[in-house]
Amino acid sequence: MRAFAPTLLLFLSLTIPTIAYDFDSQKPFNHPSSNNDDRIIEIERYDDEQVWRIDWSGYGEKNKNDIMEMVDLFDLDVWHTTRSNIDIRLNSNQLKILQDIIPPEAFKPFIQDIQSLVDETLFSIQDYDEFDISEDINQIEEEDVDEVEADKGDVISIFKSLKKKKKGKKGKKGGNQRPIPKxxxxxxxxxxxxxxxxxxxxxxxxSLKEIYKFGSELIKTFNHSTSINSSSRIIVEEINIGNTYLGEKLKGYTAKINHKRSNSIVRANEDNLQGLELEFIIQAGSHGREWVGPSSALYFLHHLLLRATSEPNSDAAILLKSFRFTIIPQINPDGYAHSRDKSRLWRKNRQDVGGKGNCLGIDLNANWGYKWRSSRSTPCSEGYGGKEAFEAYETKAMSEYLSSAAERGNRVRAFIDLHSYGQLFMFPFAHSCDDFPPDAEMLMEAGLGVAKAMRTKQGQGYEAGQACDLTYRAPGDAIDYTYGVTDVRWSYSAELRDTGTYGFMLPPKLIRPTADEITAGLMYLAKFIYALEVNPP
Known part of the structure; x- marks a missing residue:
């Protein structure tokens, strides 16, 4: 393999002005727009883009750092990193430049048509009171397609056209047309x-509206309900931990069984747990484009409540008597809404951060205040971590919720941050493997059990380990803060499905299997903590 670093440095020294011009002129979020739908204005398209996988398994840390510096310098969009690979979204200009720098044998296309996957996820965002897409697509006539003022990839425009036709399309006169049976x-x-x-x-x-409606329905369905043959009541409540930059509420849902447990079952050598309610927190949605995380968080809470109400002696009921489960299904509602409505691959929040071009957004998972450092990337970069720790409204609000646990009479024992993709279950630290957690052995044991429970449930393999070892992560990670500052012993980051076939555009048919397997994993983790700390042998 040819020497990488000298080639990179020489190339950059000679071509920075040209490259900078090319990258700035196309700006990662200024794609050709479609104005055919009045609900979604200037929806971003990715027709000229692919995801390429770079094999860097043979590179040393120096060469990997060189690649990441280039990523920061040119605001490239890294989708996923492992010990052996890095996935990067590239347009044709960016691809040509990188192919001149990185050995061609290390380069291969991984997702060759991003836009088609984006179109597929658009099928899932139709409201429930709209028509059944599958039926109407099957019935669309050839001449109907010609009337749609959109290219083949503009699924939203096709949906709009079909919607108009559905309101009442008269049959055509003449001809031997066979009526379509209803x-x-x-x-x-x-x-x-x-x-x-x-x-x-x-x-x-x-949508956010439907996510919050689901939370409200959980409260209506399960709050003050009782387990069969049990006098203990389930309490389900909505909480508000703060507001986003655009003023959206950061809503969460907590659940517990109103059952007074004796302090005698709390571990004797953990006096700091005496009299405190133990809290198990699940956060999802830090990155707007990672849609399956919020879906999985709500599925887990729904599963837990159903089991507890139907089986009074189930593991779910026992856990709800011992822990308060707090679910923050969408910690980045502004970014999520923007991903749904205008820019499917939007990652950050929507905070005004200035910079050249009036850039928007902070990467929430690079803005937490443990070992945080100023980002090398520009404010327009996907990985921009802000000018200071907790500059993002969302991370600041969540950190205040975590640090105020004692004031609520709680002790946070577990914090799980749901992401996609990669199929990983990771413990701290993410910023560096030089910072090794004292609880690493126990964290690894529990993580391996979680991975096994997930594999057993749906057959998909998940890898467990330390975050810095499994991925290339930046400082400012959520689990680094929860473990290193707020002393949440059981801190984990989960990368859900898949391993890159769909990436962030996981099709709707995989929502339930993904949610089902992480639910099995989280139930295992909660029982592991219960057996170790609440009711030890």
Whole structure:
């Protein structure tokens, strides 16, 4: 393999002005727009972009750092890193430049048509009161397609056209046209009927409004309910931990069984737990484009409540008597809404951070205040971590919630941060492997059990280990802060499905299996902590 670092440094020294011009002129978020739909204005397209996987398994740390410096310098969008690979989103100009720098044998296309995957996820964002997409697509006539003022990839425009036709399309006169038989009406299933885990809610991605409606329905369905043959009541409540830069509430949901447990079952050598309610926190949605995290967080809470109400002696009921479960399904609602409505691959929040071009957004998972350092990337970069720790409204609000646990009479024992993609379950530290957690052995043991539980449930392999070893992470990670500052012993970051076939555009058909397997993993973790700290042998 040819020497990488000297080639890179020489190339950059000779071509920085040209490269900088090319990258700035195309700006990662200024793609050709489609104005055919009045609900989504200037929706961003990715027709000229692919995801390329670079094999850097043979590179030393110096060469890997050189690549990451180049990524920061030119605001490239890194999708995923492992010990052996790095996935990067590239347009044709960026690809040509990198192919002149990185050995060609290390380069291969991984996702060759990003836009088609983006289009597929758009199927899942139709409201429940709209038509059944699959039926209408099957019935669309050839001449109907010609009337749609959009290219083949503009699925939203096709949907709009179909919607208009559905309101009443008269038959054409003349010709021997065979009437299209009307399909048998399907029984309408209320997605907000939460008495069953089979609700179709868990088979689609949802708007913020629908996410919060689901939370409200959880409260209506389960608050003050009792387990069968049990006098203990389940308490489900909504909490508000703060506001986003754009003023959106950061909502969460807490659940517990109102059951007074004796302090005698708390571990005797952990006096600092005496009299405190133990809290298990799950956070999702730090990156706007990672839609499956919020879906999985809500599925987990729904599963927990259903099991506890139907089986009084179930593991779910026992856990709810011992822990308060707090779910923050969407910690980045501004970024998530922007990902749904305008820019599917938007990662950051929507905070005004200035910089050249009036850039927006801070990477929430690079803005936490443990070993944080000023970002080398520009404010327009996908990985921009802000000018200072907790500059982002969302990370500041969440950190204040965590640090005020004692004031609520709580002790946070577990914090799980749900992301995608990569199929990993990781413990601290993320910023550097030189910072080794004293609890590493126990964290690894529990993590391996979680990975096994997930694999057993759906057959998908997950790897467990220290975050710095499994991924190339920046300082300012959430789990580094929770473990290193707020002393949350069981801090983990989960990268959910998949390993790159779909990347962030996981199709709706994989929502439920993904949520089901992480639910199995989180239940294992909660029982592991319970056996070790709440009810030890």
């Amino acid at each position: 399909p048998e009406p399907k029984p309408k299933i209320d997605p907000f009927n939460l008495t069953t885990i089979e609700t179709p809610y868990h088979d689609k991605f949802h």
